[in-house]
Amino acid sequence: MNLSRFVKHSNINLFQEGNIRCLYDADLLNDFSVEMFDSSYWQQQNAVLGSSTGRGTAWFVQHPQVKMVLRHYYRGGLIGKLINDSYFYTGFMNTRAAKEFILLSDMQLMGLPAPKPVALKIERQGLTYNADILIELIPGANDLVALLTQTELPEQSWQQIGACIKAFHQQRIYHHDLNAHNIMLDSDNKIWLIDFDQGKQMASEGPWQQQNLQRLQRSFLKEQKKLPVFHFSEENWQSLLQGYSS
Incomplete structure (x- = not known):
């Protein structure tokens, strides 16, 4: 496999063993081993910081050089009920993991607030x-759903969320699942977007940008109906749109 695609990025190395291929950032994992993709490895190291459960379990782990999120790729929708985590192979660079890794790497060069990719298998x-x-864990960050169940956000924060989304759209970055769980605020109130599985850089601006915003609005309304306390209002949404437009 030609790694020239990654020359402009960090010190990306290739690991191959039998039917396994990995890419990893040697600047962040100078002791890389394929066992790092198994949650039991981190449990044995007493290096599990926590976990979250969605379609599958994401593990938050502590490496001496970097805190990371370990995530397995699972299918969703109706097909996910039949086929749990297998995908048809049409080439390494066409895999879900490689595409996400490349997109995250490119966004680092664009200066966008998205986590760094560390390794894939x-x-x-x-x-x-x-x-x-494996993706870098954003330190001190909470997702919007967790925050909005606890407190209201000031108008400025809603505007900053809109401005953050606009920054990605200006670089033609399409987020496949832009929802309230995938927007993070760190301890400095900086806004981040996460989970770029099936995301891509579009050829041009278009209806996909408005569709992204509509999906996000549906996500807020869904959480508002589901949760007993969720601090979201039409005024908050208008502030977000104001930040997006400014």
Whole structure:
């Protein structure tokens, strides 16, 4: 596999063993091993910081050089009920993990507030593969849903959220699942976007930008109906749109 695609990025190395291929940032993982994609490895090291459960379990782990999120790729929707985590293999660079890794790497060069990719693993089984990824954990960050169940956000924060989304859209970055869980605020109140699985850089601006915003608004309204306390209002949404437009 040609790694020239990554020359402009960090010190990206290739690991191959049998039917397993990995990419990793040697500046962040100078002691890389394939076992790092197994949560039990981190448990044995007493290095698990926590976890979150969605489609699958994401593990927050502590490496001496970097705190990371370990995530396995699972299928969603109806097909996910039949096929849990296998994908048809059409080439390494076409895998979900490689595409997300590349996009995250590119966004680092653009200066966008998205987490750094650290490593990925592709394991083939004949015509299919499954995948894992390690991504830098954003220190001191909470997602919007967790925050809005506890407190109201000031108008300025809503405007900053809108401005953050606009910064990604100006670089033609499409977020496949822009929802309230995938927007983070860190301890300095900086806004971040996470989870760029199936995201991509679009060829041009277009309806996808408005569709991103509409999806986010539906996410807020869904959480508002579901949760007993959720500090979100139409005024908050208008502040977000004001930040997006400014």
